[in-house]
Amino acid sequence: MARQLIIGAGLLAALIIFPLLSPWSTVILTVALCEGLAALGILVLLRAGQVSFGHGLYFAFSAYVVAFMAAARFGHEVLILVPVATAASGLLAALVGLFVVRYRAIFFGMLNLAISMVFFSLLEKLFSITGGADGKRVPRPTLAGISLERAEFELWIFYITLGLAVLAALGVARYLLSPGGKALEAIKSNETRLEYLGVSSRKVLFGAYVLSGLLAGLGGAVIALVSGHVTPELAYWVRSGEFVFIAILGGVGGVVGPFLGALMFQIIRGYAAVYAPETWHAVLGVMLLVIIFFAPNGLYGLMTGRKPAGTGQ
Amino acid sequence: MSALILEARDLELRFGGVQAANGASLKVHANERIAIIGPNGAGKTTFINLCTGYLKPQAGRVFFGGSDITALSPRAITRLGVGRSFQIPQLFLENTVIENLLLALSARERTWSPFLRLDRHPKTEEMWALLDIVGLKDAGRRVVRELPEGMRKLIDIAVALALEPKLIFMDEPTSGVSSHEKFQVMDTLTRALDARATTAIFVEHDMDVVARYASRVAVWAGGRIAHEGTPDEILNHPEVRETVIGVGV
Numbered sequence: 001m002a003r004q005l006i007i008g009a010g011l012l013a014a015l016i017i018f019p020l021l022s023p024w025s026t027v028i029l030t031v032a033l034c035e036g037l038a039a040l041g042i043l044v045l046l047r048a049g050q051v052s053f054g055h056g057l058y059f060a061f062s063a064y065v066v067a068f069m070a071a072a073r074f075g076h077e078v079l080i081l082v083p084v085a086t087a088a089s090g091l092l093a094a095l096v097g098l099f100v101v102r103y104r105a106i107f108f109g110m111l112n113l114a115i116s117m118v119f120f121s122l123l124e125k126l127f128s129i130t131g132g133a134d135g136k137r138v139p140r141p142t143l144a145g146i147s148l149e150r151a152e153f154e155l156w157i158f159y160i161t162l163g164l165a166v167l168a169a170l171g172v173a174r175y176l177l178s179p180g181g182k183a184l185e186a187i188k189s190n191e192t193r194l195e196y197l198g199v200s201s202r203k204v205l206f207g208a209y210v211l212s213g214l215l216a217g218l219g220g221a222v223i224a225l226v227s228g229h230v231t232p233e234l235a236y237w238v239r240s241g242e243f244v245f246i247a248i249l250g251g252v253g254g255v256v257g258p259f260l261g262a263l264m265f266q267i268i269r270g271y272a273a274v275y276a277p278e279t280w281h282a283v284l285g286v287m288l289l290v291i292i293f294f295a296p297n298g299l300y301g302l303m304t305g306r307k308p309a310g311t312g313q
Numbered sequence: 314m315s316a317l318i319l320e321a322r323d324l325e326l327r328f329g330g331v332q333a334a335n336g337a338s339l340k341v342h343a344n345e346r347i348a349i350i351g352p353n354g355a356g357k358t359t360f361i362n363l364c365t366g367y368l369k370p371q372a373g374r375v376f377f378g379g380s381d382i383t384a385l386s387p388r389a390i391t392r393l394g395v396g397r398s399f400q401i402p403q404l405f406l407e408n409t410v411i412e413n414l415l416l417a418l419s420a421r422e423r424t425w426s427p428f429l430r431l432d433r434h435p436k437t438e439e440m441w442a443l444l445d446i447v448g449l450k451d452a453g454r455r456v457v458r459e460l461p462e463g464m465r466k467l468i469d470i471a472v473a474l475a476l477e478p479k480l481i482f483m484d485e486p487t488s489g490v491s492s493h494e495k496f497q498v499m500d501t502l503t504r505a506l507d508a509r510a511t512t513a514i515f516v517e518h519d520m521d522v523v524a525r526y527a528s529r530v531a532v533w534a535g536g537r538i539a540h541e542g543t544p545d546e547i548l549n550h551p552e553v554r555e556t557v558i559g560v561g562v
């Protein structure tokens with residue numbers, strides 16, 4: 001716990017200073033935070049031993065809610081758009097959750113994938129409403145009633161997102177230590193015993209699922225704001241897979257992990273785009289293999305020196 | 314005799330070619346200590362699974378406290394006040410012993426606030442006291458995965474007791490314990506049960522344990538309770554001696 005705080009504080013300090021030194025990095029870092037938030041949602045589900053290959057759904061849904069509202073000049077304000085879009089994602093997660101929490105393992109993963117792909121197709125095919133594959137533009141909204149220039153807006157959004165990410169990480173860390181968080185882990189370790197304690201594992205997983213949808217939704221809402229444009233790609237399975245990739249890369253041992261993973265992912269993507277534009281997916285693949293074999297607790301695990309859990313099976 | 318709390322009536326269950334329960338009936342009264350004995354593979358565990366909702370009988374009914382619980386889930390039955398330990402302990406292996414108990418405590422007290430830390434549960438002391446009773450206090454902060462089977466069996470029972478059930482099923486509580494420690498373990502368990510006025514049904518292969526701790530013995534044979542009586546009556550019953558005790562020990 002103490003180590004987690006130190007690593008978290010170090011990362012936070014670096015993130016606070018970096019955009020001031022190199023303004024070009026603001027948007028990239030914001031994107032990393034958004035993906036980190038979605039990966040944090042994946043971490044929550046992984047604690048129950050469940051993997052979702054469809055959380056692009058909540059990321060994209062929230063982003064499109066922002067796009068529609070902003071375009072409709074309805075609540076054309078960051079402080080309205082972000083909470084509303086995040087809540088909408090939470091609501092969608094509750095709806096989908098009612099259904100998917102009945103399933104485990106591969107069925108859980110594939111159902112999430114399937115539902116996200118249905119949404120992806122809708123975004124692509126309902127051209128007149130969603131703009132199809134070209135997506136929708138997101139006009140820059142006001143922030144606390146003030147219209148900002150682009151650079152200023154981006155910097156503000158970055159710091160707001162950073163604050164929200166810190167709150168989210170602390171909140172999730174707290175939840176994971178609570179009885180409900182421990183019950184969530186119990187779904188992974190022994191669901192039979194959990195039921196024989198009189199606890200509904202479905203309810204426990206449902207709560208975690210809604211939380212993960214909210215986290216992905218928050219990330220998606222901010223992505224829409226900083227990129228100024230939304231496309232169906234946000235719901236594509238590759239995107240969902242990236243969230244899982246980021247969570248594993250960063251490590252699921254602590255809530256800082258997904259953010260470390262997201263930063264690393266952006267760095268790899270950035271360099272690969274320059275030096276290996278044709279083979280960057282191969283670079284990612286090799287990276288993942290290295291992590292799985294040599295650092296199964298991810299970057300976070302490397303930093304804290306934690307031994308792989310559950311190898312005594 | 315005191316109040317009837319559980320009744321299994323004519324339970325039937327067939328697994329393919331195996332008739333695991335064949336008209337099984339049992340009445341359990343408050344504060345009894347019923348030992349179920351019988352040969353390996355006879356269906357004793359299946360009987361517990363039927364009574365606690367894990368398996369559904371193809372015929373017959375189970376009543377607890379006067380109401381029909383046959384169709385209820387293990388979760389619902391647990392909430393009514395039926396606890397259970399398992400032949401193979403069912404625990405949260407990656408957690409510490411005390412965390413296992415605290416989770417049971419949270420389930421019992423319905424303390425699910427996300428702002429409460431499990432290890433700061435207001436009734437944590439109660440769980441340490443329970444661990445003390447079953448002689449596991451020193452192992453409280455150990456991770457369950459590291460502990461031997463005999464200890465896990467006790468923890469499994471302690472987890473069930475943490476729920477403060479009215480009735481507890483224990484599937485071979487002393488099976489992982491060396492023979493010279495069996496009496497000691499049963500002494501502590503009996504004390505814990507007495508202190509809570511918990512009724513107990515336990516499957517047992519050791520006839521010395523049965524003779525000493527059971528108030529009544531039920532002999533499981535042919536998918537049903539074939540004989541019932543006091544330990545004295547049953548352990549000296551010629552047919553039981555031959556069919557169950559002769560091969561079962």
Ligand SMILES: Nc1ncnc2c1ncn2[C@@H]1O[C@H](COP(=O)(O)OP(=O)(O)OP(=O)(O)O)[C@@H](O)[C@H]1O
Binds near residue numbers: 351354358359400
């Ligand atoms: N889920 C199941 N599916 C198929 N057959 C089963 C199942 N559970 C138990 N059986 C069979 O039912 C019979 C009774 O098994 P059970 O485990 O209840 O016996 P037991 O009396 O508890 O034995 P032991 O003393 O070895 O614990 C066995 O033949 C077993 O193989």
Ligand SMILES: [Mg+2]
Binds near residue numbers: 357358359400484
């Ligand atoms: Mg058995």
